[in-house]
Amino acid sequence: MRIEMILNSALLPRNGTALIQQEMERRVWQRYPDARIRLRKGTSNHLEIYAPKNDKEAANKLIEEMFNDAEEWLYV
Numbered sequence: 001m002r003i004e005m006i007l008n009s010a011l012l013p014r015n016g017t018a019l020i021q022q023e024m025e026r027r028v029w030q031r032y033p034d035a036r037i038r039l040r041k042g043t044s045n046h047l048e049i050y051a052p053k054n055d056k057e058a059a060n061k062l063i064e065e066m067f068n069d070a071e072e073w074l075y076v
Contacts, residue, residue, distance in 0.1 A: 001032050001034065001035040001036070001049070001050065001051040001055055001059065002035070002036045002038075002049075002050040002051070003024070003028065003035060003036070003037045003038070003047075003048070003049050003050075003059065003063075004038045004039075004040070004047075004048045004049075004050075005020075005024075005037075005038070005039050005040070005045075005046065005047050005048075006039075006040050006041070006042035006044065006045065006046040006047075007020065007039060007040070007041060007042065007045055008041075008042060008043060008044055008045050009041045009042075012074075013074065013075060016074060017039055017041060019073065019074055020039060020074070021037070021039050023066055023073055023074070024037055024039075024063065024066065025037055027062055027063075027066050028059065028062060028063075031058070031059075031062065032055070032059065035059075047060070047063065
């Protein structure tokens with residue numbers, strides 16, 4: 001599995017990209033230890049998951065839950 005995310009860093013706290021990388025690795029690697037995660041800065045937000053359909057849907061839900069919980073780990 002490969003996950004690529006482009007983030008609008010203007011909308012994030014100062015070390016937001018690093019925090020997102022750490023949290024994504026923690027959550028995704030628990031379920032998919034061989035997943036490759038790549039974050040890049042850009043002018044918009046975009047998520048691309050390269051995996052079989054079932055894994056793609058599960059990973060997308062996992063990442064969505066991660067951002068729903070962002071006030072607990074991103075804005076501290």
